[in-house]
Amino acid sequence: MCPYSLARTVGRHEASSLVIAVAQPALVSYDVSANAQTQAAVVRRAGARVVVFPELSLTGYELDAPLVSPDDPRLAPIIQACVAAGALALVGAPLAGPCIGMLAVDSSDATVVYRKINLGAAEAERFVPAQNPAVLAVDGWRLGLAHLQRHWPSGARRGHRRARHRRVRRRPRRERRRCHRIAGPPDRC
Numbered sequence: 001m002c003p004y005s006l007a008r009t010v011g012r013h014e015a016s017s018l019v020i021a022v023a024q025p026a027l028v029s030y031d032v033s034a035n036a037q038t039q040a041a042v043v044r045r046a047g048a049r050v051v052v053f054p055e056l057s058l059t060g061y062e063l064d065a066p067l068v069s070p071d072d073p074r075l076a077p078i079i080q081a082c083v084a085a086g087a088l089a090l091v092g093a094p095l096a097g098p099c100i101g102m103l104a105v106d107s108s109d110a111t112v113v114y115r116k117i118n119l120g121a122a123e124a125e126r127f128v129p130a131q132n133p134a135v136l137a138v139d140g141w142r143l144g145l146a147h148l149q150r151h152w153p154s155g156a157r158r159g160h161r162r163a164r165h166r167r168v169r170r171r172p173r174r175e176r177r178r179c180h181r182i183a184g185p186p187d188r189c
Contacts, residue, residue: 018141021048029060032074032093040081043089050138055092055100055116055147063126068093070103070110083107088138090145099127102145104136114145 023042028034035058043051058075059065068075078089088106095101095112100123102114115130116123134145 016140018050018139019048020050020052021046022052024054025057027057027060029062030065031060032058032068032072035059036074036077039089039091040077043078043081043085043087046085046087048087050088050090050143052090053092055102056094057091058093063094063122065094067096067098068103069096070112072110075103075105075110078105079107079109090136092147094127097128099130100147102134102147116147118147 021042023039023046025035025038025042027038039053039057042053054061056062056065058068075091078091081087082089082105086107088104090113091103091105091110093101093103095103095115097115100116100119101112103110104113113136114134116127117130117133119127119129136143136145
């Protein structure tokens with residue numbers, strides 16, 4: 001996991017910043033409870049306001065996994081971690097629809113904030129694509145949400161243009177030294 005800092009510029013002065021961590025912990029196929037525990041530990045250690053996990057991170061990338069509900073009690077460890085860390089976790093799950101979606105988990109509950117638009121061939125056999133892109137507001141920032149695709153439909157590009165802020169930068173050099181591997185492959189920060 002590697003945290004990045006986004007800074008918004010108003011005039012010539014930074015108005016605020018938002019620290020986002022991207023994590024890819026080892027997952028257990030079909031085991032929502034174990035994956036929720038793992039993701040809760042990552043949220044506690046991340047030191048970020050927003051922690052983003054991969055698509056289908058609660059079940060592993062298993063297209064036949066049972067659907068997960070936003071009020072599923074197995075999400076409690078992630079909710080508790082968000083309370084302790086003051087964080088928002090974006091976790092992936094198969095959702096009612098059925099669709100591949102993203103849940104925003106905060107200190108009170110989990111809410112569906114995104115449904116995947118551009119499905120792969122195997123995904124389209126079970127899931128229904130969403131029609132519109134999603135934008136999530138966090139502390140005055142608008143974040144465009146998407147699962148990685150090689151070719152985005154034009155609607156998704158428009159949604160992400162609306163979500164963009166003026167400047168994106170890595171953490172300052174002195175803070176980058178503190179960046180360390182929390183979960184996932186040992187990538188550079």
